Amino acid sequence: MMQPELRTPTVGIDSVEHAARLLPLWETAPGWKGFFTTVDHKQIGIRYIVTAFVFLALGGVEALLMRVQLAGPNLSVLTPEQYNQLFSTHGMTMIFLYASPILSGFSNYLWPLLLGSRDMAFPRLNALGYWIYLASGLFLYAGFVTGNGPNDGWFNYVPYATRDFNPGLNEDFYALGMVFLGISVTVGAANFIVTAFRTRAPGMSLNRVPILVWGTLTASVANLIVVPAVSLAFFLLWMDRQFGTHFFDPAGGGQPMLWQHLFWIFGHPWVYAIVLPAMGMVSDGLPVFCRRPLVGYSLVALSTVATMIFGFGVWVHHMFATGLPGLGLAFFSAASIAIVLPSAVVVFAWIATIRLGRPVITTAFLFFASMILLFVIGGVSGFMTASVPVDLQLTDTYFVVAHLHYVLIGINVFPVVGAAYFWFPKMTGRLLDEKLGRWNFWTMFIGFNLAFLPMHLTGLLGMPRRVYTYADYGGWGTLNMITSVGSFVFAVGVLLFFVNVIRSLKRGALAGKNPWDAPTLEWSTPSPPPPYNFAVIPTVASRHPLWEGRLGGDGALSSLDRGMMLDHGKETVGTSALDAVPDMVLEMPADSIAPFMLALGLSGLFVGLLLKSWTSVGIGGAIAALAILVWLWPSTELREREPAHG
Amino acid sequence: MVETVICAPVNLPVGPIRRHGIGWWGAGTLIASEGALFAYLLFAYFYTGATAPAGWVLEPSPPLKLALPNTVLLLLSSVAAWWGEQGILKRERARALLGFGAAFLMGAAFISIQLMEWHAKAFGIGTSSYASLYFVTTGFHLAHVVVGLLVLLAIFGWTALDYFSPQRRLVVSAGVLYWHFVDAVWLFVFTTYYLTPYLGFGR
Secondary structure, three states: OOOOOEEOOOEEEOOHHHHHHHHHHHOOOOHHHHHHHOOOHHHHHHHHHHHHHHHHHHHHHHHHHHHHHHOOOOOOOOOHHHHHHHHHHHHHHHHHHHHHHHHHHHHHHHHHHHHOOOOOOOHHHHHHHHHHHHHHHHHHHHHHHOOOOOOOOOOOOOOOOOOOOOOOOHHHHHHHHHHHHHHHHHHHHHHHHHHHHHOOOOOOOHHHOOHHHHHHHHHHHHHHHHHHHHHHHHHHHHHHHHHOOOOOOHHHOOOHHHHHHHHHHHHHHHHHHOOHHHHHHHHHHHHHHHOOOOOOHHHHHHHHHHHHHHHOOOHHHHOHHHOOOHHHHHHHHHHHHHOHHHHHHHHHHHHHHHHHOOOOOOHHHHHHHHHHHHHHHHHHHHHHHOOHHHHHHHOOEHHHHHHHHHHHHHHHHHHHHHHHHHHHHHHHOEOOOHHHHHHHHHHHHHHHHHHHHHHHHHHHOOOEOOOOOOOOOOOHHHHHHHHHHHHHHHHHHHHHHHHHHHHHHHHOOEOOOOOOOOOOHHHHOOOOOOOOOOOOEEEOOOOOOOOOOOOOOOOOEOEEEEEEOOOOOOEEEEEOOOOOOEEEEEEOOOOOOHHHHHHHHHHHHHHHHHHOOHHHHHHHHHHHHHHHHHHHOOOOOOOOOOOOOO | OOOEOOOOOOOEEEOOEOOEOHHHHHHHHHHHHHHHHHHHHHHHHHHHHHHOOOOOOOOOOOOOOOHHHHHHHHHHHHHHHHHHHHHHHOOOHHHHHHHHHHHHHHHHHHHHHHHHHHHHOOOOOOOOHHHHHHHHHHHHHHHHHHHHHHHHHHHHHHHHOOOOOOOOOHHHHHHHHHHHHHHHHHHHHHHHHHHHHHHOOOO
């Protein structure tokens, strides 16, 4: 029997019978079986989001403990070692286990809906990414709860991190955990890239995709290329610590600066990777509440890409004080200053959108709009440290801590909470409470600025970061007390958000398809969307398929109700990379246990490496290899082989 | 009256046809990421060497007696894999099996010879930063060769089971592409470790 190689997809409209054919193909099995085998991007996305918020809460509690210790001079709530592990684990948690996965979660959930597709390009890889994220997060936290958390800061400089100065398992947990987590980030990035280029709805040419797609795509290209740098750095560190190599050890001809280069070659693009998708959320969400399209779509999209291109060439600005040659510093300083330009373009596009629109003040709008202010503050302090002489004064002081929190909380947490208010109705079918939302916003906004605005001054007054206590010198005590109070206010604000989510899950007002009257494809699906997202594949004629007809102009209209049915199997359509012309019917994989088994095998492998238990390495590796073999075994359903043969 | 556009294509390929399928893109992203990994390994070599005092390279004239023929062997294995892939395209299963089998054996021989190389070195992994870089970089490459061999083995087995046709064979092409990558990246490692000292780097 031959399977047909070509088919003309039937075009039609949704019907009860059609939905009844699609549902069993796409639905996740109920109970435990479905839990471990699902490849539905919506379920995986929500898992990412929930897990990342749990890590946000953990990292927040760690921060509060530190703020108690630092509330006044000469306190001894924490020992120096406890403090070291807390600030390092806080950084690791927020940067690696919250800031990036939360964006992956939103993008995983939203992308196929934004793109008019039925799933990500590689659904099983998507599941694998989540399981490894969870496993590596547990691995890293297993170190912390057994007193073996990282204790050398999140960027983990040698020689502090080498065995001579750090003999415990702390750095081994961190090093191996980061290599493990890197697999998750890499497979996720690969999936986003292929999804963006190959599974957009017909007609959705690259200049019609929402900015969130530009943001996550750009971040993913960067991650794909730079994550190997940090994975390698941590692997080499582990080799130095456990197998007597000399990569970072000057006594053996090693080069300590190699650590800093490899780390920041990864680290700085990573900083953009954890803000560009969040900026995309603002670029897509803010205009909805301004009741007009984003001003300067093309400029914003190009600026997103330009930021990342500059972002590859600025890593040395983390190393201005290391004694590198002046000519090199000048180059990296110039690049770090130039990167302000694309960021400014985006900021002005947002401001113009508000100015030229008719803003509707909602909680989501407040989070998105306030982010512009926080971005500018964080941007200006970053611009200051891009200057070598200024940086020499400010490096390793609280000024830098203030800067990075304005960037990470301002451009990640605020947009993310705004995005939660915006897309929660799509995910759950219910709206978050607006009244509680105002309390939520203002508590977070006031608390955050109370905590971190004075911290700039603390830094200008010379207080060094990463010390567990300090003498009452030059007004440091008062400033730190204000920061500690502000941090608790901020924490209450975040708590209000969690309360709102839990309350609204059951009691929130019903949302309907499109509660915000927003223009993009996800709002044309029911809330929450069915497992197959779109009963028929839409055809897209503009950037705002749901606003056509009122934006003026006589452009063609998108077709949302009529389109390819694709109900012969678990199918969606593959389109060309730039113009999104359909070029194949994609056969999508069914639910599978292989991703979970692979993550499980890798967990055994990494635990084995940590404990140098080669049996565990062998068993874990064998399970992983077997899972890959099962996964890749050519299947007839996916048309990877000829059914007539074999 | 504005019109509604409905995309109604005719005769779309169903599933991966030839190299045309998202699996091919997946293989591309994997190779991009792995290529970056080797770029960082070589960066580590050049950066450490460039900032080290003279005499950093422990073998100022690395012996090429084994390494050069071994390099040629690995490249020939790529040719064998390509020749086998052409067998699938021409529906000649015996030729395909011969090609993949030969590529596998040549890759295995490469590993043995590389292990002999390792054994013959006067230094060990802990001797100096140069030695650490040498063993870890070539070790990373060996690990990739091992993965590549497993891929060739899988393709060999699936071909033996008569799974593929000239149309349905993306798995084969992606696997062979990975093998080409493993071989191509060795040229960079080989040039860096075996040839640049002759040009004076790190001596």
